[in-house]
Amino acid sequence: MSAMLEVADVSRRFGGLMAVDGVTTSVGEGELVGLIGPNGAGKTTLFNLISGFTPVSSGEIRYRGEKISGLKPSVIASRGISRTFQNLRVFPNMTVFDNVSVGAVGAIGQSPWQAIRSGSKRAKEISERSWEALEKVQLTRYANELAANLAYGKRKYLEIGRALAMKPDLLVLDEPAAGLNDSETAELAAFIKELHAGGLTVMLVEHDMGLVMSICERIVVLASGRKIADAEPAVVRQTREVLEAYLGVDE
Amino acid sequence: MSKDFIQSAGLKLVILAVLFVALPLLLVSLDKGYIYQVVMLALIFSLLAVSLQLVTGIAGLLHLGHAAFYGVGAYIAALAGADYGIGFTLGLPLAGLGAAAIAFVVALPTMRLVSIYFAVATLGIGQMIFLVLQNWVEVTKGPNGVSLFSGIDLFGYTVDSELGIYFVVATIVCISIWVIHRLSHSYYGNALRSLREDDQCADAMGINTVRLKIESFMISSFFAGIAGALWAYTTGYISPVDFDFAESILILAMVVVGGLGSIPGAIIGALLLILLPEALRGVGDMRNIIVGFVLFFSILFLPKGLFGEVPALNFIRRQMGAAWQDNPDKQKVGWK
């Protein structure tokens, strides 16, 4: 398996705190990788480093062999990495369809000239791609509803739909199950598996172990900014450091 | 499909018929210079409000210096005409491009500012431009203003009757508003709205946020410049006070009263705030205080405006035939 995303000895310092401390890991083409760790382990920071929201203090992140650390989030996104946010960030005053179309227009692009010309091919392409993404997340019947009026669980899918409209190669989900109940979480797990089965590489951050253990092929565990495990779920479950990190077991 | 087409074409025809047949007939039958001025003012301010809507209502950048760019356009057109013999045909695009060029220069450093900091920066920039218009006497003739006696030359023909000027102004305002309508009611417009909603999130969607902000600011200023040139040619005399802070606030009030994010709302707001003070002219010069009251009460009681964004977008999608509906559900969504 060739490495799609490589994180090479990446650190991020906030003042005196090492939020991410020399992490090295990789995501292979077609993998479904989970990133877990207790609160404050640096998971979201690592995500923000990958998507370019936070600049790295040292180290390098490469995507398909090219360095992406230091690039703007929009450039990283257009290379094929799309992400969702931990605290739902849909565009509340736009319709569901328009929300998704932002992902599509971000990936396909539309210049002012193309916008002025009515009925252009590009507009059609964006429309079709947005509709396709809405179908994937089963929100077509809410297409003209304002995103703010959507139920919480549906907004999660909307955010994923918006990311899918970019036709990413790597989908990065930040705590997708946060705030969902057990049955919703199970549904979401099945949905993520389905996306993965469709050929998408997925990386997801979870605070809670359950979802990750059930669907991920490989799990990276962070604690206090350091990587303490990187293996299959069954192995991770047995790793002493992981148990210590989660349960606070002493030597 | 055909029914929708007829409906949307019908609405457009009605608008054009009112502007180019009914109103001119009315103007000719009344034959009063004053009425021409009011109608022209309403047209020009509709364009100003719509152009501000693009940057403030749609891209979400609270802009408190729009009148300054309007002034730049007016001065470029007037000075080109009065001092350099450059007529309307060339002066009009020059006015737009000049305003857009200045917008580009000031946008580069300020576009990273958010919310009220951007608002205050635009206030400062507007005031700086105003000071230049007021005090750079060698070029702008300072507080005395510039008089422009030439009529509108259109590729060799000279238009100087009031009716003729009306037709020119109405045509250019219509084309300009149509362009802004296309920009706002498209996926490009959706990208602009995403900046307003959450620009960091838009960034993660592959949207080049800084570039888009600069573009929308330049386009908006371009049309403000066009409006300025039209104003210079309709009144024949401009002075710095036409473009001061109060004027920026007047345009902002139109946008807010009409509904932030709504293009038809901006036109309604402009018509209201131009025509209402004129209607109340008998009571005295109450324009500014009316603007203040209308602005205050609309923020308080009608925060979404007279014709808010959501109904306006629905209206444009359904009635103006701008939606994409080539999907299995035949829903009218997105943009064509």
Added chain:
Amino acid sequence: MIDPYYLQQLTIGISLGMVYALMAIGFTLIFGVLNVVNFAHGEVYTIGAFAGIMAIAAFGPPFLVIVFIVLAVGALAGFGLERLAFRPFRRFSDEASLKSRAMREATLMSSLAMSIIAREAMELLFGSEFQTIDISYLINKPIELGPVTIVNGDIIIFVVSVLMLGGLQWLLKYSSIGLSIRAVSNNPLGAKYVGINTDRTIVLTFVIGSMMGALAGILVGLYYGAVFPSMGFIPGVKAFVAMVMGGLSSIPGAVIAALVLGVAESMSTTFVSSVWADMVAYLFLIVTLVFFPQGLFGARRERV
């Protein structure tokens, strides 16, 4: 030896700066507790000036009495302003909506609307031109200090401003009102949970800020002998610039920035025509926002 001319300009600059400081504090206090820009602050300044000259015209009281009348009118203006233009938009009191952009922009525009209404109402009542003021009240009597000639207004402005600034510092540090203002600035929700009446604190902040703004108005009015309805706009913008330069929520920062601004402005007239002096403030504003988003002195916590 320094050219006396510069000393002269320096004195004028300090007087100007002190007036900006009095206004900037109003901005800073209000920004501190509500995180909003009060656009009508300039009109409070105008109202202060008008209250003062009306008192003079009506019964010619001694200077100190004028000061107290102006302070009272300023307090009233601040109270009314908060009620009309700010409170209606604080419908929800959770942290998110208290600091939300929608609330900030709505109050920015409602205070803008209030400022238009106040200014235009004054124009309708008094006309837009300079008002006549009893000459004996003007504070522009020259005083020779060696080679430099200052006016008694420079001294009055300096003394009054220092007293007000000192009083404010004392109020913020040692009184219970000051404590609650500082608490609400730091964390409005936390302050509410520990039993501080946030609405009352916000009103008091407006009252205190507006008293200072109104006082600045009458001082400048009597210093230049120029009182007119639109006199508040430009000082309002400059005080705002001082607040931004000072780091938004730092009172000492705002005072120092206001002095820097005042001196820079009066010195600039040495090099360029005085009509361009206002340009200095706008340049300071843009340069500060773009290059020193943290302010020149304070650390700001939010994204600019």
